[in-house]
Amino acid sequence: MSLWRKSVLAIANRPAIEGLVRRYGMRLARRFIAGETLEEALAAVHRLEEDGIHAILDVLGEMVKDEAMARAFAEEIKKAVRAFAALPYPRYVSVKLTQLGLDTSEELAKELLGEILAEAKAGEVFIRIDMEDSPRVDKTLAVYRAMREAGFENVGIVLQAYLKRSEADLEALLPYRPHIRVVKGAYAEPPEVAFPDLPTIRATFKALVEKNLRAGNPTAIATHDDALIRWAKDWARERDIPRNLYEFQFLYGVRPALQKKTAREGYTTRAYVPFGKYWYPYFSRRIAERPENALFVLRGLLKP
């Protein structure tokens, strides 16, 4: 699977492929992306709420290389935060630090995230810092710690079960009583830093969830993997973990029937709702997760 992911992400990085998919692909991308505008994303939020699923808004964008663009993205994110704050639903927004200029300067990312968190605090919006590829993990954790030390409580972080370092990272974060989202991990990582096999990734996923919940910290279980979801429900029930301490999170367009079922069963259920013009890298990662998705794109591109 990891070889498959590496190959798809390498092909997706070729400018000719990107050009082709960008030109003809929005119609295909709509399976995973709510649209290109905030209005379309808010319409998706309402639709999800009808099924008892709460949304996590995400303004698509990452790996920004200049300050002006990072500032423009921060403005877009604040606009989304304000629009969400006006809705009568639980409110939650995800951000990527490379979208806020992390690759240019850690200080810039801190400044912009601080502004977003202040806006979010006023509107009672929770902000999740997504975790990107392994060379950016240290910086991402440093920015998270800086925000917590600055007094922001409405912010959480993500740990990736495929990374060999994640259990140690959690241990070091525990004094912050962190709000953690546990995921498997979506990037093409080398074997020196990441476990290549599903059984070890699943075991680490469980270890991270267990450790954070045993410490009494809020934990988001973000996976579409039936085995992990079943395990988490049983594990939490057998230990009387209160339901408000953990929740299930999914990606927009992935296993919607499972999302509805989880919400119907009374678990807090959220769907990550990405929107915006910069959908290509996010879309490539969704394609890399499943061979069937690559066939779906190929078929779509070949259609007249």
Ligand SMILES: Cc1cc2nc3c(=O)[nH]c(=O)nc-3n(C[C@H](O)[C@H](O)[C@H](O)COP(=O)(O)OP(=O)(O)OC[C@H]3O[C@@H](n4cnc5c(N)ncnc54)[C@H](O)[C@@H]3O)c2cc1C
């Ligand atoms: C809310 C949320 C936030 C996330 N945030 C991050 C993050 O910050 N950083 C990060 O690295 N990763 C993030 N991820 C992605 C995550 O790391 C995985 O790449 C992704 O969730 C796929 O792994 P899985 O655990 O769902 O299971 P898999 O083992 O990949 O899949 C289990 C089953 O789910 C279904 N499925 C999974 N993916 C797809 C797909 N793309 N299309 C169709 N069906 C699919 C299939 O039925 C598959 O058999 C996030 C995921 C979620 C749900």
